[in-house]
Amino acid sequence: MDSLDPARHSRLCRLDALPRGFLDCPVNRLDTLFEGPTLIRLRGERRPPLFVSVLLHGNEVSGLLAVQQLLKDFEHRRRPLPRDLWLFVGNIEAARYGVRRLPGQPDYNRIWAGGEHPECRLADELLDELRRQPLFAALDVHNNSGWNPLYGCVNRLEARYLRLARRFSAVMVYFTQPHEVLGVALSRLCPAATLECGLSGTAEGVSRVVHLITELLAAPALDATPPEPDFELLHTIATVRVDDADRIGLGYQLERYDLCFPDDLEALNFRRLDADTAIGWRSPNARGLCVTDNDGRNVTTHYLRYQGEFILTRRPCVLSMLTRNISVIYQDCLCYIMEPYPLHRDNAP
Numbered sequence: 001m002d003s004l005d006p007a008r009h010s011r012l013c014r015l016d017a018l019p020r021g022f023l024d025c026p027v028n029r030l031d032t033l034f035e036g037p038t039l040i041r042l043r044g045e046r047r048p049p050l051f052v053s054v055l056l057h058g059n060e061v062s063g064l065l066a067v068q069q070l071l072k073d074f075e076h077r078r079r080p081l082p083r084d085l086w087l088f089v090g091n092i093e094a095a096r097y098g099v100r101r102l103p104g105q106p107d108y109n110r111i112w113a114g115g116e117h118p119e120c121r122l123a124d125e126l127l128d129e130l131r132r133q134p135l136f137a138a139l140d141v142h143n144n145s146g147w148n149p150l151y152g153c154v155n156r157l158e159a160r161y162l163r164l165a166r167r168f169s170a171v172m173v174y175f176t177q178p179h180e181v182l183g184v185a186l187s188r189l190c191p192a193a194t195l196e197c198g199l200s201g202t203a204e205g206v207s208r209v210v211h212l213i214t215e216l217l218a219a220p221a222l223d224a225t226p227p228e229p230d231f232e233l234l235h236t237i238a239t240v241r242v243d244d245a246d247r248i249g250l251g252y253q254l255e256r257y258d259l260c261f262p263d264d265l266e267a268l269n270f271r272r273l274d275a276d277t278a279i280g281w282r283s284p285n286a287r288g289l290c291v292t293d294n295d296g297r298n299v300t301t302h303y304l305r306y307q308g309e310f311i312l313t314r315r316p317c318v319l320s321m322l323t324r325n326i327s328v329i330y331q332d333c334l335c336y337i338m339e340p341y342p343l344h345r346d347n348a349p
C-alpha cells in the first residue's frame, strides 16, 4: 500500500464528473478510480450546491451506497439532478481495507480544525473551496460500530439546522465536542447535519439517506421557522474512556480482565438510564473509567461510581455509541454521556 506517501493525503483531488465505473464500484475498489480524497462537483438545474461527504471512516459505507443508488436512479431515468451536488469521498485507502483508518493515518473526522497532519492541509483546502460560494446545505454520513438507532447530529441549534436533521430522524443529538469534526466546520458555512446511519450498510440507513438527499436536491429552500416539537433532542455532555493499560472483556470475566462489560452492552444505547444502573464490572486492580466533560475536565465521580465490582451510573443519563468492538473502545471511546436538551423559550431557536 502507498499510505506512506504524504503528498497523496495532503492534496485534494477535484473532478467535475463521476469517474467511469463509480456507480457500481465496490467500496474496497474506489482506490482504482480516485487518486486520493476527492471532491466531485456534479451540475444540476439549480444552485447553490448540496454538499455530501461520505467515507471519512473507511468502514462506514452507507453514505457511499446511498449516493451510488441515488445517482444510478437519476441516470436510469435520464433525469438531470434538480440541484448541484458536491460529493466528497474521504478515506479511500482505509475503505480499501475495510477499516476506520489505516495505521499512521489520523482519524479523518478529526482533521477539520487545523493541525500538523498532511491530512489537515487537505481538510483546509476543501473548506477553502466550500467557502468560496454559498452552499444550500451539507450532510456528513457515518455509521456506528455498535447498535444505535438512526439519528442526526447538529452542532448549532438554529431552526434550519434542526429541521435538516429532523428530516432524517426524530432522534437528534446536539454536540460541540469533539470540535475537530467535519460537521462543526460545515456548520459555520451552511445548515449542516451529521447522519448516523446505524450499522454500516444496513438497508434502512441507506434508504433514509437516499430519501433525504433526493428531498434536498428537489427543495427550493430550507424552512427557517422553528420546528414542531415532535423530536427528541439529546445533548452530548461528556465522553467515557478506558485506560490503555486496562484489559477489556465482554461478559463477566473479572478473573481474566480488568474491566468487563455485559454482552448486550449495545442495548443500553439511547435508553434513559436511572441512577445506579450497572454498566459493567471492574477488578480491584483496574485503573477504571475516565469521564471528561466538553471542556476536558475530569468529571468521573459526577457520573459514575463503583460499588464492589459494579460500575454504576451516579445520576440519570443517556449513553450513546457503546460498542462491543474492543479496538474501537480503545481507539475512540467507550461511549458518550448525553442528557435530554429541552428547547425552552430561553433556548429555542
Ligand SMILES: [Zn+2]
Pocket (backbone or CB within 6 Å): 056, 057, 060, 109, 142, 143
Ligand atoms: Zn464515522
